[in-house]
Each structure stands twice: as structure tokens, then as C-alpha cells.
Amino acid sequence: MSFIPTFKIGLWNAWIFLVLLIFPSFIVPLINKEKWEKWAEGDPSWSEMGKAQKTVFVITHMIILPLTLIYSIFLPLKLGTWWFIAGLIIFIPAFLIILLFINLYLTAPPEKPITKSIYAFSRHPSYLSFFLGCVSIGIACASWVFLLCAIIWIIVWNNGIVFEERILIKKYGNAYKEYMDRTPRWIGIPKR
Numbered sequence: 001m002s003f004i005p006t007f008k009i010g011l012w013n014a015w016i017f018l019v020l021l022i023f024p025s026f027i028v029p030l031i032n033k034e035k036w037e038k039w040a041e042g043d044p045s046w047s048e049m050g051k052a053q054k055t056v057f058v059i060t061h062m063i064i065l066p067l068t069l070i071y072s073i074f075l076p077l078k079l080g081t082w083w084f085i086a087g088l089i090i091f092i093p094a095f096l097i098i099l100l101f102i103n104l105y106l107t108a109p110p111e112k113p114i115t116k117s118i119y120a121f122s123r124h125p126s127y128l129s130f131f132l133g134c135v136s137i138g139i140a141c142a143s144w145v146f147l148l149c150a151i152i153w154i155i156v157w158n159n160g161i162v163f164e165e166r167i168l169i170k171k172y173g174n175a176y177k178e179y180m181d182r183t184p185r186w187i188g189i190p191k192r
Contacts, residue, residue: 070143
């Protein structure tokens with residue numbers, strides 16, 4: 001990793017991995033709009049969000065993510081290096097978790113919280129996989145800047161999770177509280 005990152009527009013840049021991380025999230029509403037709308041029922045609108053919730057959303061979704069996407073266009077992958085191989089080894093499971101998450105959303109009933117499969121190990125596998133994917137991109141490109149963006153994103157979003165979990169408690173009641181008691185927020189062994 002060099003202190004000053006390489007900037008070069010090219011086909012084999014970080015944007016390839018980033019698009020693979022982001023694009024699947026748009027598949028669920030496209031495949032099954034009705035189900036997506038049922039999952040989103042009860043989510044607060046912008047006007048219903050508090051100041052802290054809006055701040056977290058703006059920092060993560062309107063500042064860090066767009067800047068990361070723009071930066072990824074100019075950030076070459078270190079093809080043929082150990083950096084790239086190590087990044088790819090981390091990226092593959094992160095991408096598979098995203099695909100599993102999408103499958104669960106398409107098959108699980110929206111009136112109950114998803115608690116099986118990867119959700120037994122993490123209450124927020126989609127965010128965890130996105131974070132791991134961004135870390136893998138930072139490694140595959142040997143970019144400390146990209147790694148730093150991923151770390152800042154997860155630290156800020158960790159505060160946003162609190163708001164999301166309040167919404168889920170309101171939506172699912174005791175079922176979600178019990179799930180929270182036995183399942184770690186990010187990753188770990190479920191408490192029995």
C-alpha cells in the first residue's frame with residue numbers, strides 16, 4: 001500500500017466489485033415489488049426521522065457511499081498480486097452472503113422477522129457483508145483510503161442500526177426482542 005493512491009480510469013478498477021455489492025440490493029424490489037413494500041411497511045419517512053437518524057443517513061448514504069463509488073472508478077485493482085488474491089478471498093463470502101440475504105427476503109414471510117440461516121449469526125448480515133466487501137476492495141486495490149472509508153462507514157452506521165432496530169421492535173414486538181437477545185448485532189455465535 002502506498003500513501004498516495006493510484007488514480008487511473010480503467011475497466012479493471014474497484015467499481016466492478018462495488019457494483020457487485022450494491023446491485024443485488026436492487027433486485028428484490030424489481031423481482032417482487034409487493035413483497036418489498038410489505039417489508040418496508042412501518043419504515044419512517046424522511047419527515048418522521050429524528051435529527052440523529054437523518055445525520056447518520058446523510059453521512060452514510062449521501063456522502064460516504066457516493067464518494068466511495070466515484071473513487072472506485074479511478075482505483076485500479078492490483079491484478080496478479082497477493083493484495084488482489086487476499087481481497088478476492090474476502091470478497092467471495094461477502095458477495096455470497098448478499099445473495100443469501102436476497103434469497104431470504106424473497107422467500108421469508110414479511111410479517112415475521114427473518115431469524116434463520118445467516119440471520120442466526122448476525123442481525124444485520126447485509127450491512128456486515130457490505131462492510132466486508134468494501135474491506136476486500138480496499139485490500140484488492142491496496143488502498144488505505146478505501147479501507148478508511150469502509151471503517152468510517154461501519155462506525156457511523158453502527159449508530160444507524162440502533163434506529164433500525166427500534167423500528168423492527170415496533171414492527172415485530174417481542175419476536176424481535178427475543179431474536180435480539182439471542183443473536184449478535186454483527187457476527188458471532190448465537191446465544192441459546
